[in-house]
Amino acid sequence: MSTSSKSTIPASVWGMLLFLSLLWGGSFFFARIAVQEVPPLMLVLLRVAIAAAALHLYLGVRGEGPLFKSQPFLPFLLLGLFNNAIPFSLLFIGQTKLGAGLASILNALVPFWTVIAANSLTSDEKFTTNKIIGIVLGIAGAALIIGPSAKTGFGAPLWAELAVIGAGISYAFASIYAKRFKGVPPTVIATGQLTAATIIMLPIAFIVHGTWDAGVVSPHVWATILALALASTAFAYILFFRIVARAGATVVSLVTLLVPISAVLLGSVFLDEKLSLFDAAGMGLIGLGLVTIDGRLANVMKTKR
Numbered sequence: 532m533s534t535s536s537k538s539t540i541p542a543s544v545w546g547m548l549l550f551l552s553l554l555w556g557g558s559f560f561f562a563r564i565a566v567q568e569v570p571p572l573m574l575v576l577l578r579v580a581i582a583a584a585a586l587h588l589y590l591g592v593r594g595e596g597p598l599f600k601s602q603p604f605l606p607f608l609l610l611g612l613f614n615n616a617i618p619f620s621l622l623f624i625g626q627t628k629l630g631a632g633l634a635s636i637l638n639a640l641v642p643f644w645t646v647i648a649a650n651s652l653t654s655d656e657k658f659t660t661n662k663i664i665g666i667v668l669g670i671a672g673a674a675l676i677i678g679p680s681a682k683t684g685f686g687a688p689l690w691a692e693l694a695v696i697g698a699g700i701s702y703a704f705a706s707i708y709a710k711r712f713k714g715v716p717p718t719v720i721a722t723g724q725l726t727a728a729t730i731i732m733l734p735i736a737f738i739v740h741g742t743w744d745a746g747v748v749s750p751h752v753w754a755t756i757l758a759l760a761l762a763s764t765a766f767a768y769i770l771f772f773r774i775v776a777r778a779g780a781t782v783v784s785l786v787t788l789l790v791p792i793s794a795v796l797l798g799s800v801f802l803d804e805k806l807s808l809f810d811a812a813g814m815g816l817i818g819l820g821l822v823t824i825d826g827r828l829a830n831v832m833k834t835k836r
Contacts, residue, residue: 544777551770551786556793558763559631559638561755562623563802568752571623573743574759576729576736579615581760582768583725589769590722604727606711610720611727614705616735618698619728625694629687630804635794636814637695643669643820644703652707665823672816675809717772725764791817 565574626634646662673696712720737743748756771786791814798804806814 541777544774547770547774547777548786548789551767551774552789552793554763554767554770555786555790556631556635556795556797558759558767559622559626559635559794560797560801561759561763562626563629563631563634563798564755565752565759566623566627568748569756570736570740570743571627572620572732572736572739574623574756575616575619576732577756578619578760578764579611579725579728579732581757582764583722583729585761585765586718586722586725586768589765590718593718595716595718604723606708607720607723607727608731610705610708610712611724611729612731613701613708614724615728616731617701618705620732621694621698621701625691625698628691629695630806631798631802632791632795632804632806633687633692633810634695635791636810636817637673637692638699639791639814639817640669640673640696641699641702641706644700645706648700648703648707661823665820668820668823669817672813672820675813675816717775718769721765721768721772725768 562574569577622634622638629637643666646666650662709720774786795804795806795814799806
């Protein structure tokens with residue numbers, strides 16, 4: 532694809548990208564509020580169960596069910612494990628100690644882990660110079676963010692930051708595994724993985740947290756849980772796949788650059804979160820690494836010559 536074609540993104544697509552970044556940036560904001568009153572793994576269960584129910588209803592209204600009529604369940608189970616159950620659990624556990632902004636910045640490392648995993652596990656996505664430089668920049672950015680915690684012991688706990696990074700690594704493996712769903716309607720993939728994640732999390736949440744009194748949860752926290760499940764999960768998946776259909780995977784990857792900005796702004800405005808200079812500098816390096824990996828920086832440099 533030429534540089535010019537990459538730059539001709541319709542205004543409507545940019546609008547959808549910005550909206551999606553708010554939805555996914557909002558997920559860190561909603562989770563940060565909810566984990567103050569809801570145990571992390573129980574919150575994961577609520578998120579995937581409510582979202583799955585909403586998407587089943589969506590498929591039913593559109594006449595695209597029954598879900599598993601022609602699709603085996605095991606692939607959905609594995610996708611739900613690596614794309615929902617594991618990363619959501621690690622994210623929410625990490626967010627018991629991390630602010631929304633910092634968690635979203637560390638989660639922006641997903642493309643770097645994806646490039647590394649794809650080079651090892653696939654034959655058609657090997658390292659390039661841009662990818663190697665981008666990976667180095669991204670890891671340097673992450674080190675800049677977590678370095679002060681590891682060295683001094685102050686600020687956010689190192690284990691919480693590593694939990695969020697672990698979630699990103701799980702997402703990377705999930706994105707590679709998802710290639711085998713080629714030809715399956717995107718809404719079916721989203722519904723299938725969230726249904727599978729619900730089945731996985733149902734026993735785990737109750738084994739770890741035991742019986743849980745939902746009556747102790749504040750009304751405003753229930754509102755954030757519904758927003759997390761319906762807006763930042765169910766609707767976000769539909770919007771994501773709509774952008775893919777209209778503009779392709781490369782364009783939709785731009786949302787990764789926008790999500791931390793949305794989360795940081797929401798956290799600073801509503802949760803009074805403050806990011807350090809190390810956090811801001813690390814976010815800048817991660818962003819620079821992302822545009823280097825997908826070739827946008829190289830294309831800009833060539834255009835100016």
